[in-house]
Amino acid sequence: MKKFIYATTSFNDIEKNDVGIVEDELSNNEFRVKFLRSNKIISVGKGQLDIFDIEKVGDTFDHKVCDRCFKRLPINDFPDNRIKKGGLITKRPSCKGCRKIKDGKGISKKDRERWEKTKPKNYDLFECPICNKSSIVGISKIVLDHNHQTGEVRGYLCESCNTGIGRFDDDPTIVIRAKEWLEN
Numbered sequence: 001m002k003k004f005i006y007a008t009t010s011f012n013d014i015e016k017n018d019v020g021i022v023e024d025e026l027s028n029n030e031f032r033v034k035f036l037r038s039n040k041i042i043s044v045g046k047g048q049l050d051i052f053d054i055e056k057v058g059d060t061f062d063h064k065v066c067d068r069c070f071k072r073l074p075i076n077d078f079p080d081n082r083i084k085k086g087g088l089i090t091k092r093p094s095c096k097g098c099r100k101i102k103d104g105k106g107i108s109k110k111d112r113e114r115w116e117k118t119k120p121k122n123y124d125l126f127e128c129p130i131c132n133k134s135s136i137v138g139i140s141k142i143v144l145d146h147n148h149q150t151g152e153v154r155g156y157l158c159e160s161c162n163t164g165i166g167r168f169d170d171d172p173t174i175v176i177r178a179k180e181w182l183e184n
Contacts, residue, residue: 005033005049006072013038017071020049036070059090068098102169104148111153115144119156128158130165 003022010016020033023041033049034041052072057063065072078091079099092099107115120126122138135142141159146152148170157165168174 002054003031003051004054005031005044005051007035007044007049009048011044011048012042013040014042014044015071017073019065019070019072020044022051059088064091064095066095066098067093068102069095071095102148105151107144107146107151107153111151112144115153115156119144126156126158128161129155130157130161133158 005020005022007014007016007018007020014035015037018035018037020035022031023034024032026032026043029046031044031046031049032041033044052063054065057065057072059075062075063072064075064078066078073095075091077095077097078093079096081090081092083089094102120137120142124137125134126137126140126142127134128142135158142156143159143162145154145157145162145165147154165175168178
């Protein structure tokens with residue numbers, strides 16, 4: 001199994017708590033490490049890092065690795081997500097700092113009020129402009145989609161398409177790569 005490490009101090013472009021994978025042990029005092037956040041492979045003295053068990057991070061442990069900044073952080077640095085069966089509170093996969101960036105700018109109160117007037121009424125039919133599926137408003141959920149960088153409203157979508165866009169970080173480049181993946 002690969003050895004996972006985290007930086008115990010900042011050095012070069014590496015920040016404290018950055019997670020990496022040991023590529024090679026160069027000597028008793030040095031590893032060659034691929035750091036995930038920066039995607040760089042560098043030689044690091046063992047005194048600048050700690051090894052940790054990747055299988056012992058997550059919701060039921062004291063630490064978790066953020067899926068965006070790839071830092072090993074205390075579990076309390078991750079926002080709550082939902083309560084699972086048995087009462088286990090799961091945490092979001094992204095730390096609070098990364099989540100704030102992902103959530104970005106919200107819809108202004110003025111825009112939300114304006115768009116609320118155009119929302120289809122419960123039990124009306126709604127056709128999603130992305131997937132073209134028809135749904136019944138109030139039985140199926142439709143949501144007001146917006147640009148997370150500008151706060152600009154794009155319109156109503158089915159919840160599934162809105163979630164998909166969010167998972168692709170509103171990034172057209174990722175959507176194009178997904179399209180190419182599906183076509184090949």
